[in-house]
Amino acid sequence: MGDNGWTHRSACYVLPVREILSAIEERLDTPTSRGLAEAVERAIRDGALAPGTRLPPIRTVATELVLSPTTVSAGWSLLLRAGVIHTDGRRGTTVAVPSPGGRYREALRHRAESDVDLSAGVPDPALLPGLRPALDALTVAGTTDSYADEPVLPELAAVLRADWPYPDGELAMVDGAMDGIELLARTTLRFGDRVVLEHPTFPSLIDLLTSLGIEPIGVRVDERGMNPAELARAMRQPVAAVFLQPRVHNPTGISMTPDRTAELANILEHHTAYIVEDDSAGVVTDLAPRSLGSWIPRRTIHVRSFAKSHGPDLRLAAISAPRELARELFGRRRLGQGSSSPVLQRILYGLLTDPGAVEQTARARAEYARRRRALAEALAAQDIHITGTHGLNVWVPVRDESAAVAHLVRLGIAVAPGSLFEVSAGSRPHIRVTAGLVAADHTGLAARIAEAARR
């Protein structure tokens, strides 16, 4: 496995150098490092350069394509960072073989082998609202004609607007937060773009962006949100988008405070970057929704997932975007799958309005808060102090990540290694433990985690 979810096949394809150079040259629009990286990436995507193809040395590429060796070297660096190519000492540079699931999914593949799986950040099925009343309210499934072009059912849009953190923006439903974020990334970002991410952040976001050849810049989060001084520093170079989790950040459980929101808005309003907000915990928390959209509505995209609160299998999230961008995003979506299933949207509408389902969601909220508090207190008794106040996960500092994960695996407990969440290297090691799945014996679990943390 490579750093970016790409695996590197040992076999090399030796294509004639002339053929490789022609494939790149035909796609070379601008003679810059980025232009070159884009050309190689396009040649791979078009199938002209197969995974495993060995690329000619930098000097050959530079001479034949009339570029400076520095430009070629910088282009290769962009491709290396994106995991599109791979350099392997004497064997040279080859086109990497993509691993389709990304680093995060790959890393969690074996979790089912543990007795207790606290690695995946998923909700407790026992705390999800029952579907029966919402299903009973459905009559037939085949009424999409009237709604075929609507990005969201009107009655669902009305419920969402009542609780949306800012009034502007066009609403749509997508098939989960990552579906919306992928749509946005593919529509607005280009290979080689720089984007700011919270450090740490949700690993699938890192996987998605690096797989598209986008360069993530990590900005640390503290107890109040993204660090403003670091953000201002990162914004000194061109940044295409800033991704943040305003409420119940995964993995730390912190939420952006109102004063921090204002500080970040002050910095970002002088730039052109899109602001992409991922409210993944949604209504699984009792904290009010928050957004930079009140300050910068023309560039803010806000995504709220219903996976944690109403069930991952509904695969639904709501997204709002400024009008112009919304037209582009939702227009593009119409060319493919169209809209998210209106049947599922009607079920979600039922779950958001049926008094019994609303009551169940409120009970789940209280129970998740109790479970997280209980584990945090039990860890504090072991002298382990965690950040954040809400959400399904706790972010536990450890002495050595691999040793901690391995120790817990031996005890039959799967947790997520913290390095998966890291955008930049050099932070203190952590593990992420899904406290939301732990109903009892928090003291026993905390003792095991503390043992692992000291290894």
Ligand SMILES: Cc1ncc(COP(=O)(O)O)c(C=O)c1O
């Ligand atoms: C921060 C963050 N974003 C996105 C997701 C994925 O959400 P969805 O299942 O709606 O795609 C998660 C799920 O854990 C998450 O924690």
